[in-house]
Amino acid sequence: MERRDVNADPVQEFASRDYQYGFVTEIESETVAPGLDESVVRLISEKKGEPAWLLEWRLKALRHWLTMKEPTWANVHYPPIDYQAIRYYSAPKQKLGSLDEVDPELLATYEKLGIPLREREILAGVAVDAVFDSVSVATTFKAKLAEMGILFCSFSEAVREHPELVRKWLGSVVPHTDNFFAALNSAVFTDGSFCYVPKGVRCPMELSTYFRINAAQTGQFERTLIVAEPGAYVSYLEGCTAPMRDENQLHAAVVELVALDDATIKYSTVQNWYPGDKEGRGGIYNFVTKRGLCKGRNAKISWTQVETGSAITWKYPSCILQGDGSVGEFYSVALTNHRQQADTGTKMIHVGKNTRSTIVSKGISAGHGQNTYRGAVKVLKGAKGARNYSQCDSMLLGDKCGAHTFPYIDVATPEATVEHEASTSKIGEDQIFYCKQRGISAEDAVGMIVNGFCKEVFRELPMEFAVEAQKLLGVSLEGSVG
Amino acid sequence: MLEIKNLHASVNGVEILKGIDLTVKAGEVHAIMGPNGSGKSTLAQVLAGRETYEVTAGSILYDGKDLTEMAPEERAREGIFLAFQYPVEIPGVSNLYFLKAALNAVRKHRDLPELDAMDFMKLARERMRLVEMDEALLTRPVNEGFSGGEKKRNEIFQMAVLDPRLAVLDETDSGLDIDALRIVAEGVNKLRSPERSVVVVTHYQRLLNYIIPDVVHVLVDGRIVRSGDKLLALELEEKGYGWLEAQAAGKTA
Numbered sequence: 001m002e003r004r005d006v007n008a009d010p011v012q013e014f015a016s017r018d019y020q021y022g023f024v025t026e027i028e029s030e031t032v033a034p035g036l037d038e039s040v041v042r043l044i045s046e047k048k049g050e051p052a053w054l055l056e057w058r059l060k061a062l063r064h065w066l067t068m069k070e071p072t073w074a075n076v077h078y079p080p081i082d083y084q085a086i087r088y089y090s091a092p093k094q095k096l097g098s099l100d101e102v103d104p105e106l107l108a109t110y111e112k113l114g115i116p117l118r119e120r121e122i123l124a125g126v127a128v129d130a131v132f133d134s135v136s137v138a139t140t141f142k143a144k145l146a147e148m149g150i151l152f153c154s155f156s157e158a159v160r161e162h163p164e165l166v167r168k169w170l171g172s173v174v175p176h177t178d179n180f181f182a183a184l185n186s187a188v189f190t191d192g193s194f195c196y197v198p199k200g201v202r203c204p205m206e207l208s209t210y211f212r213i214n215a216a217q218t219g220q221f222e223r224t225l226i227v228a229e230p231g232a233y234v235s236y237l238e239g240c241t242a243p244m245r246d247e248n249q250l251h252a253a254v255v256e257l258v259a260l261d262d263a264t265i266k267y268s269t270v271q272n273w274y275p276g277d278k279e280g281r282g283g284i285y286n287f288v289t290k291r292g293l294c295k296g297r298n299a300k301i302s303w304t305q306v307e308t309g310s311a312i313t314w315k316y317p318s319c320i321l322q323g324d325g326s327v328g329e330f331y332s333v334a335l336t337n338h339r340q341q342a343d344t345g346t347k348m349i350h351v352g353k354n355t356r357s358t359i360v361s362k363g364i365s366a367g368h369g370q371n372t373y374r375g376a377v378k379v380l381k382g383a384k385g386a387r388n389y390s391q392c393d394s395m396l397l398g399d400k401c402g403a404h405t406f407p408y409i410d411v412a413t414p415e416a417t418v419e420h421e422a423s424t425s426k427i428g429e430d431q432i433f434y435c436k437q438r439g440i441s442a443e444d445a446v447g448m449i450v451n452g453f454c455k456e457v458f459r460e461l462p463m464e465f466a467v468e469a470q471k472l473l474g475v476s477l478e479g480s481v482g
Numbered sequence: 483m484l485e486i487k488n489l490h491a492s493v494n495g496v497e498i499l500k501g502i503d504l505t506v507k508a509g510e511v512h513a514i515m516g517p518n519g520s521g522k523s524t525l526a527q528v529l530a531g532r533e534t535y536e537v538t539a540g541s542i543l544y545d546g547k548d549l550t551e552m553a554p555e556e557r558a559r560e561g562i563f564l565a566f567q568y569p570v571e572i573p574g575v576s577n578l579y580f581l582k583a584a585l586n587a588v589r590k591h592r593d594l595p596e597l598d599a600m601d602f603m604k605l606a607r608e609r610m611r612l613v614e615m616d617e618a619l620l621t622r623p624v625n626e627g628f629s630g631g632e633k634k635r636n637e638i639f640q641m642a643v644l645d646p647r648l649a650v651l652d653e654t655d656s657g658l659d660i661d662a663l664r665i666v667a668e669g670v671n672k673l674r675s676p677e678r679s680v681v682v683v684t685h686y687q688r689l690l691n692y693i694i695p696d697v698v699h700v701l702v703d704g705r706i707v708r709s710g711d712k713l714l715a716l717e718l719e720e721k722g723y724g725w726l727e728a729q730a731a732g733k734t735a
Contacts, residue, residue: 429534434570437530438584438640439558439591448583452574452623 031090036083038062041187044089048156048190051163061176061186068180074343075372075404076312078285086250088188088221145203150234151196152207155223158194165196169227173256173293173320181252181287181314185221189254192223197232197263206462208237222253228263230296235266237465249274251310252287261296261323266304268461270469273309278367280339283311290317291347294326294355302329303346304460306469311340316374318347321355321383328357331457333469336369336401345375345406350383350416359390362454365401376408379416386416394424395453397446425453483508483679484529484648489540491528498524500704501540506648509676513690513715514683516701517723522683523567525701526652529681530564531557544648558584559591563646565637567653572624577636578606580624581643588644609642613669630657638669649673650681655689667692687719702730 032043041062045055070081145152151162158166176186197203228234238255251273257265267290276283286309292301303317319328330346348357363371371394379386394403405422427449435445451458451470458466489502498521506512516522528535529542531554542549549557572580585605586596597605606620613635625633634654641649651670655663670680670693682693690698690712698714699706702723707730708714718726 428570430570431572433530433532433554434566434572435580435584436554437558437564437566438580438644439555439587440580440584441555441587444583444587448575448580449572452572455574 031087034085034087036062036086036088036188040088044188044190047089048159050159053167054159057171057176058187061183062188064177065180065183065187068183070180074314074374075370075406076314076341076343078312078341081250081285083184089190145205148201148204149198150201150203151194153194155189155192155194155225158225162194162196165227166194166225169225169256169258170223171256173258173291174254174289179289182254182289185223185252185254185289189221189223192225192253194224195226195234195236197226197228197234199229200231201229202232203234206235206237206465208239220249220251220253222251222255224253224255225258226256226265226267227258228260228265228299230261230263232260232263234264235268235462237268237270237462239270239272239465249283250285250287253289255288255290255317257290257292257301259292259294259296259299259301259326262298263296264300264302265292266302267292267317268465269303269305269307270461270465271305271307271309271313274311275309275338275340276311278338280311280368283340284309286310286313286315288313288315290315291320292318292328293320294323294328294352296323296326297352298325298327299323300327300329302327302331302460304329304331304457305333305344306454306457306461307332307334307342307344310342313340313342313344315342315344316346318349319357320349320351321357321386322351323355324352325354326352327355329460330357330359330361330375331460332361333364333454333457334362334371334373335364336366336371338367338369340367341370341372343372343374345373347376347378348388350377350379350386350388352383354385355383356386357388359388359392360456361390361392362457363392363394363403364397364450364453365394365403366397367401369401370404371402372404372406374406374408376410377418377420378408379411379413379418381412383413384415386413388416388418390418390420392420392422393453394422395450396424396426397450483510483545484681485541485543487541487543489525489528489542490538491524491535492538493524493535497538498535498704499528502701502704502706504699504706506679506681508647508679509674510696511674511680511682511693513693513695513698514681514701515685515687515698515715515718517727518685520701521704522685522701523652526564526567526650526681526683529557529648529650530554530562555587556591558644559588561645561647563641563644563649565634565641565649565651565654567656569625569628569633569637571626571628573626575624576621577624578603578620581606581640584640585643606643610639612642612672613638614665615639631659631662634658634662634666635669638666638673642669642673647677648679648681650683652683653685654682655684655686663689664692687715690715700726702727705730 032040038059041058045058174182176183195207226236257267259265273284273286294301301319305317307313317330321328328348334342334344336342345361346359359375361373363373365371373392375390377388377390390407392405396403403424407420409418411418431449432442432445436442458469461469484506486502486504489499490497491499514522514525524535528537537550582602589596610617615635619632625636628636654666658666667689682695695712698710698712700708707726
């Protein structure tokens with residue numbers, strides 16, 4: 001008969017699992033010396049062969065950034081970042097014409113991560129724009145999408161091929177003056193993804209990008225821009241795992257979404273950057289600015305995020321509900337373990353009439369993890385008939401972790417409805433015992449309980465992503481039984 | 483089936499069970515009665531292996547195996563089932579999913595193939611009839627928003643699905659109205675078999691009008707002070723526990 005330590009603490013066992021995706025790919029990278037000044041920005045722009053207006057835009061951002069101070073209001077703690085010690089550019093050296101030319105090591109890296117880069121994608125219904133370090137090396141399904149008028153490519157390519165679209169929308173949702181990290185990103189962003197869905201077109205597949213940090217000490221500054229013209233629909237998936245590294249790495253991405261009349265953008269993220277080791281050494285600093293603008297009537301933007309990685313997460317995917325009748329949604333699961341810290345949430349800014357927003361946030365803290373929900377619901381004067389529903393739930397695993405909630409509500413019109421609910425629960429010894437008494441192992445019990453807690457968020461994810469999300473939480477999903 | 487000898491158990495350093503001897507043979511139904519605080523529920527929890535209770539002396543043999551060496555989930559897979567006095571809620575996890583995971587864990591342990599969703603559903607539907615449970619409860623989260631009666635029915639339904647060899651019912655009658663009590667008791671009766679033993683922990687005699695026990699034990703202050711047939715339960719109904727408590731106190735004094 002199997003014998004086991006009857007007193008083993010399943011919560012601690014679950015909490016002490018190791019990061020499974022740590023490895024480093026050896027690819028020769030072309031990098032610039034550490035440090036940031038105008039010459040670095042000019043170099044980046046030149047390397048990428050950018051038009052003059054974009055260089056000017058970058059320089060404006062840099063000059064503004066130099067006047068700014070790093071924000072300190074977030075409930076996260078880390079040693080000061082030396083921005084002059086960071087390298088701001090790194091690119092694989094070879095120029096690539098097709099997938100066959102891709103460095104086999106790189107392909108092997110994606111292989112290890114289980115990322116489908118070839119025909120498998122057709123079966124999976126996923127088109128992948130893979131970002132490796134700072135330059136996109138492979139884009140698939142472009143031709144197929146192009147037939148429908150959908151543009152899906154790396155940001156650099158968009159600058160070359162569709163400069164008028166980039167110029168029109170870049171910085172229109174997150175201006176370079178927005179915040180410290182957005183300004184930095186605007187000055188030095190190297191690549192990212194661009195997606196444009198024309199009027200009345202429904203994108204037939206989930207668009208997906210895998211981000212990956214590789215070269216040591218290289219800050220990653222991704223720029224993503226998605227524009228949905230009137231009546232368009234697109235679902236975009238962003239997922240990432242990162243190789244194990246000892247130094248802290250800065251990641252300051254900017255994502256801008258624009259939805260015009262009756263357009264819908266669904267943006268889903270599974271974030272699994274290297275979180276650091278058990279003592280909190282290493283790990284990614286993830287300072288991201290994500291914002292969507294519902295510019296047109298009845299536009300809809302939906303953010304779903306599953307945040308399990310990074311040493312520090314600072315991230316507030318937000319919606320500006322400008323068009324009358326527009327809808328914003330935010331569904332979030334954030335897990336902090338060991339020494340991880342997350343300060344995440346959303347802003348819903350109601351500008352137009354009869355705008356609606358929904359916020360569902362699930363924070364899970366384990367080990368010494370600190371999890372903060374920070375959210376703002378702002379209803380401007382003209383937003384008659386605006387409605388918001390917020391629900392923020394926290395779950396604690398163990399007694400050394402923490403959960404914090406900071407909801408800000410600011411309503412300037414009497415004709416609005418704002419509801420906020422919050423709860424904190426501890427995963428109960430009685431719940432685990434109940435499961436064990438039915439024959440379920442403690443580990444499966446914890447997984448099951450955590451998954452149940454996150455269910456409202458997971459069901460917002462596209463199926464294949466939901467599976468990955470549950471794997472990331474180290475558990476199996478509820479079957480589609482019954 | 484079950485052989486308990488001189489069992490002592492404590493919680494947070496306070497001794498609750500002070501030397502229990504109990505033998506339950508296959509196919510028998512034993513009732514454990516006693517006043518509040520006598521240790522009835524502690525006995526049930528100790529049998530299931532709850533970690534907060536420490537066995538300080540004595541032995542529990544189940545099918546000849548030392549139960550105290552087994553983790554709670556192993557006991558469950560070996561066929562021990564506890565119907566909880568206060569069934570726990572698990573938000574977001576459907577009853578059906580939970581029970582399928584449980585059954586498959588048990589089946590795996592017994593070297594049986596796991597049941598797929600279709601086969602499981604068939605089994606679940608069939609066993610639900612035993613306790614006249616509403617099928618809608620299957621897709622609801624485990625015990626969440628269930629009435630007291632629904633929770634207790636759900637426990638017996640789980641028992642019917644998991645097919646245990648030793649079932650311990652901890653105050654399954656508490657919080658039930660008379661109709662629900664009858665349905666639950668009939669469910670248990672349908673599950674009686676020569677291979678299955680049942681230990682019914684109860685404060686009141688009324689449950690034993692429906693589930694007729696082979697043996698009745700009275701637990702007072704952590705010890706079994708009297709055992710008898712079903713008539714003992716009726717005697718208790720009439721006289722209360724006071725006379726046995728006084729006797730027990732006299733003995734220890």
